[in-house]
Amino acid sequence: MKPTLLERRAQKLHLATGIPWAQALKRSRELVPSAPLIPNAQPSQAVLESCLLNGIAWPQSDPRNPWGIRFLEPRPDSLIVTFEEQQRGAHDGSLTQDLIQAVIPRFDEYGEVHGIPGARVTVHGEGVLIRRIGKPGSVIIRGVSAEDWTAALAVQQEANDKHGMTYCHDLSPHEWHRTELPYREPREDTTSGRHHRKMVTSAWLASGLLRRAPLLRTIGVPLSTTAWTNPARNGGCSWIIEYIHEPRVQEPLHHHGFINLLTDPECGLPITTTALRCHCHWLPESYSVCWFDARGVNGRLGTLQVRFSRRSGDKLEDYADEPEDYHARRKLYRQIPSHLMWRSTTRTAGTSRGGGCPADAYNRRHASS
Numbered sequence: 001m002k003p004t005l006l007e008r009r010a011q012k013l014h015l016a017t018g019i020p021w022a023q024a025l026k027r028s029r030e031l032v033p034s035a036p037l038i039p040n041a042q043p044s045q046a047v048l049e050s051c052l053l054n055g056i057a058w059p060q061s062d063p064r065n066p067w068g069i070r071f072l073e074p075r076p077d078s079l080i081v082t083f084e085e086q087q088r089g090a091h092d093g094s095l096t097q098d099l100i101q102a103v104i105p106r107f108d109e110y111g112e113v114h115g116i117p118g119a120r121v122t123v124h125g126e127g128v129l130i131r132r133i134g135k136p137g138s139v140i141i142r143g144v145s146a147e148d149w150t151a152a153l154a155v156q157q158e159a160n161d162k163h164g165m166t167y168c169h170d171l172s173p174h175e176w177h178r179t180e181l182p183y184r185e186p187r188e189d190t191t192s193g194r195h196h197r198k199m200v201t202s203a204w205l206a207s208g209l210l211r212r213a214p215l216l217r218t219i220g221v222p223l224s225t226t227a228w229t230n231p232a233r234n235g236g237c238s239w240i241i242e243y244i245h246e247p248r249v250q251e252p253l254h255h256h257g258f259i260n261l262l263t264d265p266e267c268g269l270p271i272t273t274t275a276l277r278c279h280c281h282w283l284p285e286s287y288s289v290c291w292f293d294a295r296g297v298n299g300r301l302g303t304l305q306v307r308f309s310r311r312s313g314d315k316l317e318d319y320a321d322e323p324e325d326y327h328a329r330r331k332l333y334r335q336i337p338s339h340l341m342w343r344s345t346t347r348t349a350g351t352s353r354g355g356g357c358p359a360d361a362y363n364r365r366h367a368s369s
């Protein structure tokens, strides 16, 4: 039976944020039909989320979900992030340890700050509440117990002692520590704040990606998700995401459905695709990466590249060495319903010529090259 408009919107919200189906349906029902399904973060909130993504973008603990995130509940001035269960105890290499390193600000002997500058944390029954001193906005981390958090803090304290680092909150619990001040926007033009300023101009993009992290799972089975930034040519930051995955649907659908929803007017980002490099038609052993590039619209600074690095056949052997982990990852894949795979009226920019899927059009143009 054809899904209703409400069900279609709930499906998009479910896929993009990972929230349970009943919750997605309830949330969609509360919204007026023209409202975006995932609100943009307010500026200060976006900066906080940008700092968080920057910190968790390259996890050491090898979580199963992209960056360890099971689902998110985004609001304009807050974000609740539910992380997956710990696969190991609170020791070096745990997801909680990754989060401590990403969040808790500390400075080294050169005065360089690691973690989220200005962030102070409260642990309570609802989760770990993160706020930046004097700034609106908050992030709540769920899925991590208070015991795990406290234990991981102690482990990090040992690392701090070993590497000459100090928690900012130890010296300045209620004010920004002097080492954090260059990161308090608006701020003076200082060297240490320069990269942060680029991050701030592109915070909308990082926040938007974080809020849609579970959407990556529609590309294929998550094997490894990493991200990093470079300076963008149009100003701001360029975010690069590498999603190593096992495709579960016929190529090239494994990435086009994702692109379709990431640019969807109801649940997507305010971006436009600037390039698409699809090598799905090549022999599997010849190339295993496709990618697409996008940039912000309406004056938003920053660019994005998502790399669809696929593993199949022999290339999967390394992952199948740990069968329990591999099978748990396979369960995380989310297939996009066929009616959400393509948009009949809106083609991906730069790939719009010809009928059929954007990759078909791209491949026709490059068949002889």
Ligand SMILES: [Zn+2]
Residues within 6 Å of the ligand: 251, 252, 255, 277, 278, 279, 280, 281, 290, 359
């Ligand atoms: Zn492809």
